[in-house]
Amino acid sequence: MNDIQEVKDTLATKPQHLTDSVHVFAPATVANVVCGFDVLGFAVNEPGDEVIMRLTNKPGITISKITGDEGRLPLNPAKNTVSVSVEHYLKSIDRTDIGVDIELHKKMPIGSGLGSSSASTVAGLFAIKTLLGDDTDPSTLLPFAMKGEEMACGHGHADNVAPALLGGFVLIRSYEPLDVVRLPHPENLWCAIVFPDVDVPTREARQIIRNKINMKDAVTQWGNIAGLVSGLFMQDIDLIGRSMKDILVEPVRSMLIPDFYEMRQMAMDMGAVSFGISGSGPSVFAFTRDEETAKLITNKLRNHLTGIKIGSYGYVSTINDAGPRVMC
Ligand code: HSE
16 A cells, blocks of 8 residues: 555656546445455445536635535535545645535435445545546555545444445455455456435444454354455355355344345345345345346345335446546
8 A cells, every 4th residue: 555655756746737627436335245344345336426626726625516415415624524535635745735626416325335425535535636646556545535434424444435446346454554455356246236215324333233242153254254255266156155144243234124134035036146235234235147137136126115115226236346437
């Protein structure tokens, strides 16, 4: 991982700025990946959030517009995760002389368990990095993105922000010191995601899980995490499927998700490789071996939710290896 001094050195050799405005997309993410609480996550192709950032003449950060949030997110730059993380980045490179204006376009549901705040924060950080011509490795931005996560839900976990920023499947090997590892994955792994439209704030979903576990459960869990990581390296989809079991967090959090076990049974009966909670929920996801099965599962689960009078959104994607991208 780069050190911030490398960013400063790189910027010292650049013209003041290369462009005045940039439009960035950053992807949604599936954190935990069932057995890897706080240590595993992957990015998907859709949904995701967009940030339009413009350089201004007045030092400081403003947020001129937020769309798609139903008025839920603050325009005050001191309270918004996007501006706060951009401010931390600018301070760290001694560039508080810069003025930027942010437009945030939420293209995914808030509080969905799909890394909504991470997608916004990463889009903002990638935008300022691009505006300044900082072409160092994006992993340098990770600590700033984690600050945004801490503000959003009270804990600076990296299993959403790291895959949103780096793309692909990511392991947080260690938090102190931060050590993030990109993992390989089978090309033909598809992901069906369904967001049941009920509110499960991450902050609360973290408070209900137990913080002490017994050795027998720990052994089961770390066997599964190692099995999943091995399956990813070996391109062994059966091993991936049988390793994606969570005996620590899922039994508690599943209570917040309507018909979680019924939905799991439906997905597995339809040929899913695995099924579980995305991040802290309420979104659920299934891995499949092909797009068709992922689409059928998404439709089936959404129809089931409609039948119990719960609205939903569905997405079908492969794993997004690219991470954030400049749209124009
Ligand atoms: N690892 C985090 C959690 C992800 O499960 O609380 C939040 O989306």
